[in-house]
């Protein structure tokens with residue numbers, strides 16, 4: 001069997017395997033500053049000159065000059081071929097490789113190519129619309145967004161009509177089912193017609209690192225809601241893996257820092273003022289995968305999120321993620337504006353430069369963020385908050401320095417702080433150690449239950465959620481697991497709220513793992529898959545319900561009348577089970 005191992009996949013494989021852990025499986029490693037060292041396996045020596053750098057994810061021997069990444073280590077040390085090493089590491093990280101010769105993969109690739117083309121044509125169309133819409137141009141100009149920036153970001157305008165884009169794309173020869181897959185149109189459940197998702201909005205095409213258009217963001221021109229609307233996730237659009245502005249910023253970043261902001265408008269306004277390395281998460285909170293994408297290009301970051309509470313919480317989360325990955329991040333504090341867009345409008349570039357100059361490093365930001373707790377003279381809580389965060393600090397030296405500062409700040413001896421910190425964290429550490437799997441990790445299963453399968457399909461095509469009415473409206477299902485989740489998804493769809501992994505997380509809370517893998521799906525048979533899945537789920541629910549009732553009948557001292565009711569219900573269920581079973585098989 002041969003797998004697709006293009007440069008994207010190889011990069012993902014390298015990103016998701018830590019070279020320290022790989023080499024540690026074969027050689028004893030000793031910590032040496034930021035690196036690890038051991039005796040070189042490739043030449044004879046008495047003192048270690050073989051260094052492993054977790055930072056660079058490379059090994060290097062100062063004695064014989066051997067060096068490379070995880071894959072080349074395995075090819076040299078284990079005599080694996082390149083492909084064997086890549087496959088082994090993919091399996092280890094739970095990455096499902098695509099077979100190059102499987103027809104499904106080819107079909108998905110063909111579909112993806114069509115979706116990119118549709119998006120490209122739609123973007124050109126939006127861009128041309130904008131030139132013919134003086135009121136929108138005036139709006140952009142009033143925000144200091146001129147022709148050069150409009151062109152650079154491909155900003156456009158969606159006309160205020162229900163089927164304007166749909167008709168344009170149909171006339172270009174695209175099939176409605178393909179247009180639907182991009183999320184540019186939405187299907188009306190009742191009569192099977194379609195309408196444009198984006199109407200009367202400024203359009204921001206979203207590019208991936210290869211400069212392909214993977215989705216769109218649309219902003220209203222007035223105060224109507226929702227202010228921002230995004231394309232749903234699709235075969236080619238995975239929000240957690242991309243950043244708005246990355247296609248430009250990655251080429252400009254070289255010796256500079258990325259500037260992480262919250263919204264499209266912030267990214268664009270930063271560019272207007274000459275900050276060309278700004279990027280934004282795509283209407284979701286910042287993810288680990290986005291960190292992995294960014295760190296290919298730079299180690300240095302400024303976080304310039306909104307100044308409200310939500311923005312500051314997000315900044316705390318982001319700086320911890322950077323810290324955990326041993327990257328340098330600082331937080332820009334804006335006291336007199338709600339976001340960089342507003343700040344730059346009010347005060348201009350010179351002042352923002354000062355903000356950057358005065359940005360806070362990791363520890364200073366923690367102090368700033370939790371200062372109210374200390375001001376309310378709750379020292380213990382304050383110390384605990386700091387402890388909870390600094391577990392993310394990668395370097396022991398840095399943590400040592402933090403204890404120095406913290407000790408001075410709260411007037412508790414450094415020794416006591418360290419003792420307390422270790423006491424708190426020793427439990428967690430042993431937990432982590434024992435949690436390490438004894439056996440080699442297997443490739444992750446795609447789904448474990450019908451509900452997840454169903455939700456996965458809804459993520460791909462939100463319109464499937466309409467069909468949940470069959471479950472939502474049946475009283476029989478009310479007290480079963482996941483009923484509430486399915487009901488909320490149904491209601492989202494009815495209210496035209498987009499369902500993506502982020503909103504799903506809010507709905508499911510901790511009750512479900514929402515990191516559903518959507519790359520291993522037969523995109524040509526979505527409809528059939530969904531129908532089949534619904535039937536199986538209903539069958540499962542009927543059977544569960546019947547079991548509940550049968551047990552109640554056995555155990556209860558209910559009156560004869562209520563027992564008869566239960567028996568009736570069981571009888572009805574039995575009929576439904578029988579007919580559904582026939583449909584499924």
Ligand SMILES: [Zn+2]
Pocket residue numbers: 040041042043050061062063064065066
């Ligand atoms: Zn060597």
